[in-house]
Amino acid sequence: MRLHDNITSGNGYKVRLLLTQLGLPFERIEYDIDKGETRTKEFLTRINPNGRIPVLEVEPGFLLSESDAILFYLAEGTPFLPDDRRRRAEVLQWMFFEQYNHEPNVATARYWITHRLLNPAREAQLPGKREAGYAALQLMEDHLAPRRFLVGERYTIADIALYAYTHVAGEGGFDLSRFPAIGAWLARVAAQPRHIPITQG
Numbered sequence: 001m002r003l004h005d006n007i008t009s010g011n012g013y014k015v016r017l018l019l020t021q022l023g024l025p026f027e028r029i030e031y032d033i034d035k036g037e038t039r040t041k042e043f044l045t046r047i048n049p050n051g052r053i054p055v056l057e058v059e060p061g062f063l064l065s066e067s068d069a070i071l072f073y074l075a076e077g078t079p080f081l082p083d084d085r086r087r088r089a090e091v092l093q094w095m096f097f098e099q100y101n102h103e104p105n106v107a108t109a110r111y112w113i114t115h116r117l118l119n120p121a122r123e124a125q126l127p128g129k130r131e132a133g134y135a136a137l138q139l140m141e142d143h144l145a146p147r148r149f150l151v152g153e154r155y156t157i158a159d160i161a162l163y164a165y166t167h168v169a170g171e172g173g174f175d176l177s178r179f180p181a182i183g184a185w186l187a188r189v190a191a192q193p194r195h196i197p198i199t200q201g
């Protein structure tokens with residue numbers, strides 16, 4: 001399999017992490033997202049008409065985008081996705097939450113800051129991103145306080161989806177020391193077999 005990716009991307013990291021934990025070999029193709037390499041005619045035509053990484057090229061003619069959909073595809077039939085109907089739906093619940101409430105705030109603030117993309121318009125949006133990002137983190141904190149993992153007391157792709165940008169939230173200006181249950185959960189996720197850091201390609 002080939003993973004169209006950017007090494008700084010938490011969305012790409014989700015897929016790298018699961019592929020590694022599943023022991024599946026893959027070739028990684030790096031794109032410079034700041035230089036618009038995912039917006040070329042070639043990329044839009046052949047890789048992803050939505051102009052974004054990650055994209056997993058499972059086989060010629062089968063290219064899958066959207067990080068959480070890729071996780072769901074890869075995890076099918078493995079311990080990373082429960083068999084139970086309720087638990088599977090809860091995994092999806094957390095992954096949709098990640099995409100709607102968490103990633104647009106926590107990840108976007110990190111991206112603008114670490115890629116030095118702040119401008120007056122974005123500076124003006126940062127307080128709103130912080131408020132909504134903190135609300136998402138508080139929701140996770142309350143859920144995790146009496147639990148070890150997000151769903152069914154075991155490590156699943158819901159944990160991978162939310163770990164990716166939560167563990168680097170500090171780079172976006174979020175103070176994680178306010179969230180002890182998240183801190184303990186981050187350590188549990190990082191202690192899973194075959195865990196890799198976000199910097200590993």
Ligand SMILES: N[C@@H](CCC(=O)N[C@@H](CS)C(=O)NCC(=O)O)C(=O)O
Binds near residue numbers: 006012054065067
């Ligand atoms: N919802 C998508 C978001 C993908 C996304 O935003 N990718 C960013 C990098 S993290 C990207 O490719 N940005 C380049 C661009 O938009 O031109 C997912 O979860 O995969």
